[in-house]
Every structure is written in C-alpha cells, then in structure tokens.
Amino acid sequence: MKKLDYYIIVPYITLLFLGVLMVYSSSSFVALTNTQNSATYFRNQLIYITMGLAGLLFFYFLKTWLLKNKKILAYALGVMFFLLVVVLFAKKVNGASRWISLGVFNIQPVEVTKFILLWYTAYILSRKQYAIEKNWTQAVWPPFAVLFLVAVLVLLQPDAGSLVIIGVVMTIQVFSSGMPFRVGFASTAAFSGLLGIYIRAIYLFRDKMPGISEYRLERFEAFWSPFTLAEGAGMQLVNSYYALSRGGVLGVGLGRSVQKTGYLPEPHTDFILAIIGEELGLAGVFFLLSLLFFLIIRILYVGIKSKDTFSSLICIGVGTLLLIQSVINIGGVVGWLPISGVTLPFISYGGSSMIVLSCCIGLVLNVQKNSR
Numbered sequence: 001m002k003k004l005d006y007y008i009i010v011p012y013i014t015l016l017f018l019g020v021l022m023v024y025s026s027s028s029f030v031a032l033t034n035t036q037n038s039a040t041y042f043r044n045q046l047i048y049i050t051m052g053l054a055g056l057l058f059f060y061f062l063k064t065w066l067l068k069n070k071k072i073l074a075y076a077l078g079v080m081f082f083l084l085v086v087v088l089f090a091k092k093v094n095g096a097s098r099w100i101s102l103g104v105f106n107i108q109p110v111e112v113t114k115f116i117l118l119w120y121t122a123y124i125l126s127r128k129q130y131a132i133e134k135n136w137t138q139a140v141w142p143p144f145a146v147l148f149l150v151a152v153l154v155l156l157q158p159d160a161g162s163l164v165i166i167g168v169v170m171t172i173q174v175f176s177s178g179m180p181f182r183v184g185f186a187s188t189a190a191f192s193g194l195l196g197i198y199i200r201a202i203y204l205f206r207d208k209m210p211g212i213s214e215y216r217l218e219r220f221e222a223f224w225s226p227f228t229l230a231e232g233a234g235m236q237l238v239n240s241y242y243a244l245s246r247g248g249v250l251g252v253g254l255g256r257s258v259q260k261t262g263y264l265p266e267p268h269t270d271f272i273l274a275i276i277g278e279e280l281g282l283a284g285v286f287f288l289l290s291l292l293f294f295l296i297i298r299i300l301y302v303g304i305k306s307k308d309t310f311s312s313l314i315c316i317g318v319g320t321l322l323l324i325q326s327v328i329n330i331g332g333v334v335g336w337l338p339i340s341g342v343t344l345p346f347i348s349y350g351g352s353s354m355i356v357l358s359c360c361i362g363l364v365l366n367v368q369k370n371s372r
Helices: 006-035 040-061 070-089 109-126 129-134 136-155 160-176 181-208 214-224 235-247 272-305 309-334 351-371
Strands: none
Touching: 006 040, 006 272, 006 351, 040 351, 070 109, 070 136, 109 136, 109 160, 109 309, 109 351, 136 160, 160 181, 160 309, 181 214, 214 235, 235 272, 235 309, 272 309, 272 351, 309 351
16 A cells, blocks of 8 residues: 555545535435435445445556456456447437446446456557557557447447547557557548548538437537527536536535526536536636646556556556546537537546546556556
8 A cells, every 4th residue: 555656546536525525516406306315416426436446446456467367358348248239228318328227226338348448458559569560550450440349339329429538548549559650640630630521511411411310410509509509409508608607716605506406407417517617616627627637647647657568558548538538528518519428537426437437547556556
C-alpha cells in the first residue's frame, strides 16, 4: 500500500464523494416521484461505489502476468461477445436495448466491452512490437477486426456514442504502439473529414438521408435548433441552458435546483453537470472538471513514463477513455455536441460505468505500483 499513487487515488476518491453528493441532490425529486423515497438513487449509488472500490482493489493487487495470460483474455472476449448478443434480446428502453436486467442490478454490456477491448488491444499490440516496426499493417489488423464485430453488435442496440468512444480509445492505443506518425495523422484527418461530410449530409438531406433513424435525426435536430424543439427533442438541452444560466458563478445553493424538479429529464445521469452548474455555479463546475482532468493527465503521464509496452498502452487507453467520455458528456450538456447518453465519469448515476471505470483506475494503480 506504500506504493499507492496518491496523485491518482485522492482525485478519484474526491470525485466519488462529489458524485454521490450530487446524485443525491439531483435525483431526490425524481426518486421521490418514482419510488416514494428521495434517497433511492443515492443508496444505489453508494452500493455501486462500494462495488467499484472492490473492483479497484482486485485489479490493484492482481498479478500482472494474469492480465497477459492468453487463455484468460480469450475467456474475457467470449463473455464480452456473449453479453453483446444477449442484450439485443433484452427489453427496449427509449427505443434501445442496452441493459440486461439481473433483478436488483442492470448490466450494460457496452461498459464491460470498453474495459475488455482496452485490455485486449494493449495485450495484442504489446506482443507485436517487432511486427509493427517491420510491417504495421499486419500487426494492427486483429484489434480492428474485433472492433468491426463489436461495432455491428453495438449499432444494433443502437448505441453510437459508446461505439465512438470505443473506436477512439482503440485507435489512440494503436497510434501509441509505434505506428508511423504520418499514418496516424493521415488516418485521423481522413476520419474527421468523413465524419464532417456525414454530419453535413444529414443537415442537408434530413430524413432523406439513408441509414439515419428518426430517433437519431431528432438528436441532430435538437443539436442544431434546440429552442425550436423546446417542447420535444430539444427539451434536455434547453433546460440544461436554463440550469447553467441560473447557476451563474457561485450557484443557487446545494439542493436548490429548479430544473431537477421535472423540467430537465434524467438530471442525475447524462445531465448531472447542468444541475451541478445550477447549484454550485461555474466555480463548482470548474473545481470538479479540474479534478477530473488532473486525474486524466496523471494517468497519461504514468503511461508515458512506463517502460513496459503493455502497461503503457493500458494507461493510455484508460486516460483516453476518461477523456473522450468526459468531452462527449460535457459537449452534450453545453450544446457543443449532439446528446449521446454518455455519462460523466465517477459523477453520473449508474452502476456499470462506475464499476468498470473504477476497475480501470485499479489497473493504472497496478502499473504505477510495478513501476515504483
């Protein structure tokens, strides 16, 4: 325990404390309405945090050679694909099948997928370092082949936001493994250009655009003209603006949010940052995001300093996962990006995300422990 990295564990614990406090505040009205108990989501979040801490400790004390065991990784991939197939037959919520109900607990397979693919990519690329130097195309096709299979299953749910996160994390890991810089730069520029063309095409052709569902089109419409659709698809973003505007610099006070009382849908999950902005103001948001981004920078630093390729790619993957997920969530709350349903790490209500990300922190602490 003397080798524990306090630059990682202290921000992590602080974020958990702030998160559970804001989950209680933001969910109290919804919980009282749905379950007649204002502390329902708060109690559940405490359980998720406890399970997350258990996962963190498990991966912190886990021997590194077990993570590099080919059979264990193969079993993990098998479980991942099994869950991704099973969830397609689960009950749909808001037009999507993303959760497997276990009675008292719901599993979101895509969160487990993030962790296993991050692990798999680090393993496979660390084993192919010589091949990457000689012929990088042959070395990097296995992770992208697995990514293609995962993409098909995730899009069937559908969950485009999570797929973007998974794709970016794996791509950054591949670029960090020794691929020539020009190839990485050209690939990134090409992908960004195609994505821009795709979004522009949706804007021009709207419902005539092939392959675009009505639900996804509404998300883009709400992104472009939220106040025009304030009574429908734009409701979340408009009420997020109201919450942030009302909070000002110092906020209206903890527990005094108006938007959480039936105006802002799901205030304790995707849009918890808007409630934080309303109650704690810009100062509270800045403090919270400073902690989160300090944690991300520290994780990336540990990865860069690590002399073991597998450990380095694990840390780079975890840091990228936290960064991309945070950017997508924040972008949706402030209207910079379309709303995607992605949670804010360690702050938003949710079990699968909390447990998986805590396990990721445990992996990073394990890497740092071995480095020391």
